[in-house]
Amino acid sequence: MKRALTGLVCALLLLLAARASAHKPSDSYLILQRTAAGASGRWDIALRDLEPAVGLDRDHDGMINWGELRERLPIVTAYASARLHASTARGACTLTLAPQGVVPHSDGKYLALGVDWSCPRDAGPIVLRYDLLFDLDAQHRCVLRYSDGDTTQALVFSKARRGLTLSHVAPRFAAIVRLGIEHILSGYDHLLFLGALLLPAVLRRRDGKWLPASDFRSVLLDVLRTVTAFTVAHSLTLALSAAHWVVLPSRFVESAIAASIILAALNNLFPVLDADRSLAFGLGLLHGFGFAAVLADVGLAGRSFVHTLFGFNLGVEIGQLAVVIALLPVLHLLRRSRHYPKLGLPIASTVVMLVACVWLVERAFDLKIS
Amino acid sequence: MEFSSKQRRLWLFAAPLLLLGVAAAVTLAHPAPASAVPYIPRGDEEVLETLPGPVANAWLRTPAETAASTTLDVAAAVSRARAELTLYQQSADPRYLGRAEAALGTFWDEPAPPEPVLVLRARIRQSNHEFLGALGDLDHALMLSPDDGQALLDRASIRTVLGRYDAAREDCRALERLTARLYVVVCRASVAGSTGAAASGYAELSRALSSPRIETDDKCWAESLLGELASRLGQRARAEAHFRSVLTACPTDSYARGALADVLLDLDRNAEVVALLADQTRQDALLLRLAIAERRSHAPEFKAHFEDLSQRFEEARLRGSSVHRREEARFELELRDAGERALTLALENFQVQREVADVRIALESALTARQPARARDVIAFARSSGLEDPRILGLMASLSR
Numbered sequence: 001m002k003r004a005l006t007g008l009v010c011a012l013l014l015l016l017a018a019r020a021s022a023h024k025p026s027d028s029y030l031i032l033q034r035t036a037a038g039a040s041g042r043w044d045i046a047l048r049d050l051e052p053a054v055g056l057d058r059d060h061d062g063m064i065n066w067g068e069l070r071e072r073l074p075i076v077t078a079y080a081s082a083r084l085h086a087s088t089a090r091g092a093c094t095l096t097l098a099p100q101g102v103v104p105h106s107d108g109k110y111l112a113l114g115v116d117w118s119c120p121r122d123a124g125p126i127v128l129r130y131d132l133l134f135d136l137d138a139q140h141r142c143v144l145r146y147s148d149g150d151t152t153q154a155l156v157f158s159k160a161r162r163g164l165t166l167s168h169v170a171p172r173f174a175a176i177v178r179l180g181i182e183h184i185l186s187g188y189d190h191l192l193f194l195g196a197l198l199l200p201a202v203l204r205r206r207d208g209k210w211l212p213a214s215d216f217r218s219v220l221l222d223v224l225r226t227v228t229a230f231t232v233a234h235s236l237t238l239a240l241s242a243a244h245w246v247v248l249p250s251r252f253v254e255s256a257i258a259a260s261i262i263l264a265a266l267n268n269l270f271p272v273l274d275a276d277r278s279l280a281f282g283l284g285l286l287h288g289f290g291f292a293a294v295l296a297d298v299g300l301a302g303r304s305f306v307h308t309l310f311g312f313n314l315g316v317e318i319g320q321l322a323v324v325i326a327l328l329p330v331l332h333l334l335r336r337s338r339h340y341p342k343l344g345l346p347i348a349s350t351v352v353m354l355v356a357c358v359w360l361v362e363r364a365f366d367l368k369i370s
Numbered sequence: 371m372e373f374s375s376k377q378r379r380l381w382l383f384a385a386p387l388l389l390l391g392v393a394a395a396v397t398l399a400h401p402a403p404a405s406a407v408p409y410i411p412r413g414d415e416e417v418l419e420t421l422p423g424p425v426a427n428a429w430l431r432t433p434a435e436t437a438a439s440t441t442l443d444v445a446a447a448v449s450r451a452r453a454e455l456t457l458y459q460q461s462a463d464p465r466y467l468g469r470a471e472a473a474l475g476t477f478w479d480e481p482a483p484p485e486p487v488l489v490l491r492a493r494i495r496q497s498n499h500e501f502l503g504a505l506g507d508l509d510h511a512l513m514l515s516p517d518d519g520q521a522l523l524d525r526a527s528i529r530t531v532l533g534r535y536d537a538a539r540e541d542c543r544a545l546e547r548l549t550a551r552l553y554v555v556v557c558r559a560s561v562a563g564s565t566g567a568a569a570s571g572y573a574e575l576s577r578a579l580s581s582p583r584i585e586t587d588d589k590c591w592a593e594s595l596l597g598e599l600a601s602r603l604g605q606r607a608r609a610e611a612h613f614r615s616v617l618t619a620c621p622t623d624s625y626a627r628g629a630l631a632d633v634l635l636d637l638d639r640n641a642e643v644v645a646l647l648a649d650q651t652r653q654d655a656l657l658l659r660l661a662i663a664e665r666r667s668h669a670p671e672f673k674a675h676f677e678d679l680s681q682r683f684e685e686a687r688l689r690g691s692s693v694h695r696r697e698e699a700r701f702e703l704e705l706r707d708a709g710e711r712a713l714t715l716a717l718e719n720f721q722v723q724r725e726v727a728d729v730r731i732a733l734e735s736a737l738t739a740r741q742p743a744r745a746r747d748v749i750a751f752a753r754s755s756g757l758e759d760p761r762i763l764g765l766m767a768s769l770s771r
Contacts, residue, residue, distance in 0.1 A: 022652055022657075022682050023461070023462055023465075023652045023654070024464065024685065024686075025464040025465060025689065027685065027689050042408075044408075047418055047419040048421065048465070051419075062420060062421045063420050064417070064421065065414060065415055065418060066411035066412075066413065066414050066415070066418060067413075067414025067415065069418060070414065101408035101409050101410040101411070102408060102409065102410075103407070103408040105685075106681050112408035135472060136469065137465060137469050137472055138468050138478065139464065139471060139498075140468055141689045143685075143689055156688070156690050
């Protein structure tokens with residue numbers, strides 16, 4: 001979601017490669033994203049604007065070539081970084097500016113600078129101060145796009161307005177609930193895990209064999225118990241993680257979630273753990289850490305912690321319940337199928353396991369399998 | 371192999387899971403598309419930017435000059451600002467406006483700066499379509515020195531743009547004893563052109579222009595007005611001749627170029643508009659007219675120019691600028707067929723400026739959007755001022771039907 005939004009914003013801002021170079025007032029473009037440490041993104045400054053400020057056309061031929069710009073990059077970077085500041089209530093943020101090359105806008109080429117701020121921890125909103133070029137071009141503005149989880153703000157620095165606060169727009173409760181629903185419905189790994197757990201819900205293990213459950217009421221009870229165990233477990237770790245009491249590296253969590261699906265599917269094929277509930281609870285603990293990563297993007301700091309946590313969790317449970325309700329009729333049909341224990345369950349579990357294996361490899365080794 | 375009903379039920383379950391797995395794999399394999407990314411040029415020789423003419427480079431200033439620029443030297447600030455403003459008038463590049471403003475330094479923000487600063491500040495504000503601010507500065511300047519002909523002329527032109535014709539006429543009268551006859555006549559004729567007296571304005575201005583000793587710039591400026599008055603009277607051939615004559619004497623006069631393009635567009639001579647504007651893509655106003663002509667003649671370049679314009683208006687919107695609302699309204703109306711949106715923009719624009727072109731775009735938009743009621747104020751204004759342009763009269767007739 002966040003990535004897609006940022007992509008959209010960038011595309012809008014930088015619908016590039018204009019063929020006809022425009023006469024346009026001086027603007028710089030600052031595209032920022034909230035990060036755990038502060039904010040990061042990119043800052044595009046027109047070469048035409050840098051020329052009167054630092055002097056790029058060293059041979060005075062009326063043209064700026066890459067050699068001239070490259071040579072002056074340290075000076076340009078120093079000039080720019082002295083004119084863009086971020087701070088929090090607890091002190092200044094440290095800015096790292098890294099030239100990324102050039103990028104065309106409608107009125108010519110711009111220097112693209114990678115921006116990365118590291119701010120004091122948990123220090124509340126970031127206040128930006130922008131002082132570039134106003135002394136040379138009083139109509140200069142900086143168009144700032146700041147995206148913060150799900151919301152994107154468009155702000156403008158001008159000579160009269162040099163300070164801006166990257167306010168954290170607190171999403172309404174409904175929006176938080178919706179985020180939870182969206183997350184569970186688009187997070188295939190959680191659904192797949194739940195699916196793997198529920199696959200044998202219509203069966204009972206007796207003497208090393210899968211047998212159809214005697215009645216649908218017991219199936220319902222079984223599903224209820226499994227889902228409840230999963231819910232209790234992931235709510236617990238979600239709260240622990242969101243409160244920063246237990247923090248696990250995200251790559252580990254993501255990999256472990258993939259592994260949990262493999263385990264659940266394996267247990268269908270070669271049942272070791274008899275009770276689905278213990279599996280649902282034990283492995284469900286891992287999934288809570290995964291949910292917490294989403295909440296961290298939205299940002300809990302400085303706002304009603306319980307409010308957000310509750311709303312998000314509620315959304316997750318609503319989404320989960322919807323999926324389970326949709327699955328119930330299928331389970332009802334499957335209960336009586338003779339082939340289900342010998343064919344359906346193994347095939348479905350194997351498919352689930354294979355998908356999870358791909359995820360595990362991708363996440364554990366940080367690579368993409370196409 | 372035959373599927374039993376139970377096998378079918380089995381697939382009921384397996385298939386969605388399979389699809390789910392495939393969907394998950396596809397999602398992972400195709401992450402969100404990356405936006406256009408910066409690139410490292412291939413070699414040191416790659417030219418990234420061609421600088422437009424002279425740039426007053428701060429980095430070339432000597433330490434003494436830098437010091438002077440921060441001290442309160444009115445004469446230096448005014449002369450630097452004037453130089454930038456001249457560059458703006460020659461190129462129509464708005465960056466020079468920002469530089470002119472910066473050149474005025476701390477004087478810009480003073481409530482009561484010296485008179486020359488007031489006049490310059492008014493000029494810059496007028497160029498940024500801050501007409502009321504500009505008017506305030508000129509009122510102030512004329513209080514300090516009532517005989518400043520330039521300030522009077524500028525105020526008359528702003529008052530005309532705002533539709534305050536009686537006040538504008540007063541300025542023209544005050545100008546009579548202060549400046550060359552041509553300026554006075556231009557002042558009067560431009561009010562006449564908006565108030566139903568274009569014919570007498572045209573006659574008087576023609577006579578004044580026949581005087582032999584008139585500088586080229588002044589001649590171009592005055593003859594552009596002649597072309598406009600002719601166009602107001604529906605004499606398009608005469609208007610075309612005037613604008614062409616201006617462009618021969620002053621080829622960089624983008625105002626005359628745009629006005630000529632408008633005359634040709636009204637005559638549906640689109641190929642000639644394309645020829646006139648093909649290399650004038652830097653200015654939004656000219657690119658807009660080029661794109662209109664290209665659209666009407668189904669030229670392949672239209673698509674690219676349309677996208678350029680969309681991007682430029684989007685960029686202007688992002689920075690919070692509304693200088694080009696008239697053009698944007700025309701863009702919406704003629705290139706996007708969005709009458710409703712065009713009308714909204716045109717009415718916003720009408721609150722800021724009320725020249726003939728502003729009236730015209732508002733009426734055209736109202737007609738396309740089929741919302742004559744929203745154009746009521748515009749029509750009332752056009753009636754009360756006595757606008758005589760046959761196109762506008764035609765539009766008003768269609769709207770009141």
